[in-house]
Amino acid sequence: METIRAKAFVILDGTLLPIDRIAADTPYYSGKHKRHGMNVQVLTDPFGRLLWASPALSGSTHDLTAARQHGIIEALADAGLKCWADKAYQGAGGPVRVPFRSRCLKRWKRRHNTTHAKIRCLGERPWPL
Secondary structure, eight states: OHHHHTSSEEEEEEEEEEOOOOTTOGGGEETTTTEEEEEEEEEEOTTOOEEEEOOOEETTSOHHHHHHHTTHHHHHHHHTOEEEOOGGGTTOOTTEEOOOOOSSOOHHHHHHHHHHHHHHGGGGSOOOO
8 A cells, every 4th residue: 555655546447367167166157258267456556557456356256346355445545545447336435436327428427437438548458467
């Protein structure tokens, strides 16, 4: 957290690392990605540099649940840092900023989502862990 506190904001994203498992290992199966894997939460700085990667959880774990289990949201709130994240973190509250969700958005909300995506895009690249 000492390194992260020096940043203006951080980008939070979850990624699924593919693994080889048999069908009996259902906790590792991600229904979204249709494969077995491990869920890893990643914090990056505004330039997309990796600051922290969480321990792996089973692939069926939702990103918001994983962030709460690792205490990421509470740690960011305690440090007073802002965090940009994707729609998977809807309802996280506190310092986590997420885009608006809806099919029919007003123009200002679409512009907000576009700006949000431009800020967050550097943290969305695949990470070689």
